[in-house]
Amino acid sequence: MVNYMSPSRPSLREIWDWLDEVKDPEIPVISVVDLGIVRDVRWNNDEKAYGLVVTVTPTYSGCPANEVIKEDILKALQLHRIDRATVETRLSPAWTSAWISEKGRRQLREYGIVPPIPMASTSLMPQRHLACVAIKSIDAPVVPCPRCDSRDTRMISRFGSTPCKALYVCRVCGEPFDYFKCH
């Protein structure tokens, strides 16, 4: 077992690397670090509660992966003999797809999921008129096909197999594909 108070305990840098091996249970090519879910890792030096504290910000409130991710983080830490660890949830600031790393975006693309395309309109808008929101629904982003790079694609479904994805189809190669929503 790790001596938590010792200066020879694992460095936070090492721990971030270990967490980078924890994959998202629904999209097993991207790690919870690259998804931007892990927000902070620190040692709690309080004698009564010493140990490691990992802070996570969930993507979507109802995502069933949330619980699995917490368990997977604790399991990964146990593999490295850190068994005094807690996972804390932080809701604010809310998770945004802008937190996905460059490496993560590349991994999504290679897996066949188009990474989020930032649009000014999907960020928090200054004007809150409902009609603006309605019009934005027509103003969906141009999502290039991950197979043939064609930009001639269309959205089949605003909601996909997980809360974070929408479903598109390519008009050129005919292939349906997932798009990781800009959130």
Next chain:
Amino acid sequence: MSEPIAVPQPDQSRFDFALRLADNCLVLGQRLAEWCGRGPELEEDMALTNIALDLIGQAQLWFEYASELDAQQRSADALAFFRDQNEFRNVLLVEQPNHDFGYTITRQFYFDSFHYLLLNELVASTDQRVRGISEMAFKEVAYHLRHSTAWVCRLGDGTAESHRRIQQAISDLWCYTGELFAPDTVDAEMFRDRVAPDLSRLQIIWLHQVNSIFKQATLQLPESIWMQTGGKQGAHGESMGYLVGEMQFLRRIYPDAQW
């Protein structure tokens, strides 16, 4: 002697406030989940159940907060699964049966448009917990609103039959919209403490904006009629009993069951 408060203390009004938000999300999520496997098309089946999932997730967050404020110290699960119908504090709108797709979309649009405006204010609440949950929920609800608004436009400005059906739903469900904005003592207290906005002010914005979307969709805003209220105080309609029965059945016959 006053000490800094680290843990939320039992607070009846704030408990009621959080519970209402939780119950709205849970009951509407449960209603939407009834569409699972029965959607008019596969994509819509996924959409309705995705929205249900978001709402049930939000309900869980509000229940957790309500649980911390509860003088009886009930857990989030106990609040969801071991209260009877008359202890639920959701607005009447969300418990209305699915009926047809036009009704489901109209109920969703009425609620999403209210929910969106409300959360947009709650992100600036003086209550840090309310702020955190609302920040997360706001982004999800903006997406729900886009979906329901797009369908209101498609059905309203669609075929004669889709227009007739959604117009019927708009008129039939109209009497449940007043309650969304009818403040009682809990709402007044939350407004006084700047935890939540003034609901009557939100109503003016809501009416104006809903009307402009109905215009785009070639639909008529109903005339003002008698508004049904009582859900926030626990007086629910008959269909609510069936919903609660189905939702709680498993948990109640196996109260100690674990996943």
